[in-house]
Amino acid sequence: MTRRTPPSPGERTPGERTLGDLLTHTARTLRRRSMSALEPWGISPHEARTLRVVGRHEPTRLGAVAEHLRIAPRSVTGVVDALEDRGLVAREPDPDDRRATRVSLTPTGRTALGELDVARAADHEAFFARLGERDRATLARILGRLLEDD
């Protein structure tokens, strides 16, 4: 039987959409916004995210980047390649383990990261503006909860 339960106070979601749909659509809307916001730099949201992770942990192993981004090692190769092609990050051999590779920001990458952070902050500000401080904090708490034992 199709789900046609009358709107119960706790469960009703606006627009006949499930929590999952809402989450999916919100994330996609954000991604689209970010793509536009990042257009001047010719960089994708995923690449920008990776640049931030590298900047926060440099010099860092590729495997560590994968963990921070929660993506497969294979996927790191691609995005780091893209960033390296643009001269934003550089690979170097890990002195402690010759199997491993470390990545760091280049001077260009550091400059770009600074600019991107400003742009991202502005864009997030615009997107999350309507929420107000309190709802933002609540949203962060709830999402953090959902990711807890990731």
Next chain:
Amino acid sequence: MTRRTPPSPGERTPGERTLGDLLTHTARTLRRRSMSALEPWGISPHEARTLRVVGRHEPTRLGAVAEHLRIAPRSVTGVVDALEDRGLVAREPDPDDRRATRVSLTPTGRTALGELDVARAADHEAFFARLGERDRATLARILGRLLEDD
């Protein structure tokens, strides 16, 4: 409001992650879960979502499906093709407008949708379980707010 400090570039949320990162990661986690949950049916989350939209509005024009899913018309063609190939939906000419095409569920599609709804409900229940009724409602409210004038 006394709180006027603007979120500085690089605003951080718990775990060194921005609200945007949290949203992105949560949505991706859910998508991965859904992919696994839907595996027995050989159907993707996107396809399942489309099937639900069709089921809720059938018979409905392809353009309307695009609006409900908030995707480009071009993208509807692909996903409806996939569903039609599996015999879950059927295209038919719109009697009122010969440019338009309508889609409806097939009997097979209707059965599948019922099963999928149960599976989805179970999976969402598992994913959102740790939140509790109140946080779920709050999350729905906040996300709904972010999508408001979409």
Next chain:
DNA sequence: TATTGTTATACTCTATAACTATA
């Protein structure tokens, strides 16, 4: 002229598996 949907094309993000070079 405007709208409906399709074809053609391409980009972003992600995964698994097999391989290499180390450890």
Next chain:
DNA sequence: TATAGTTATAGAGTATAACAATA
């Protein structure tokens, strides 16, 4: 044997632009 990263390959999801048929 196990780990770090790569190559090879694949698939999901989305977009723009040009077009044909119809309004």
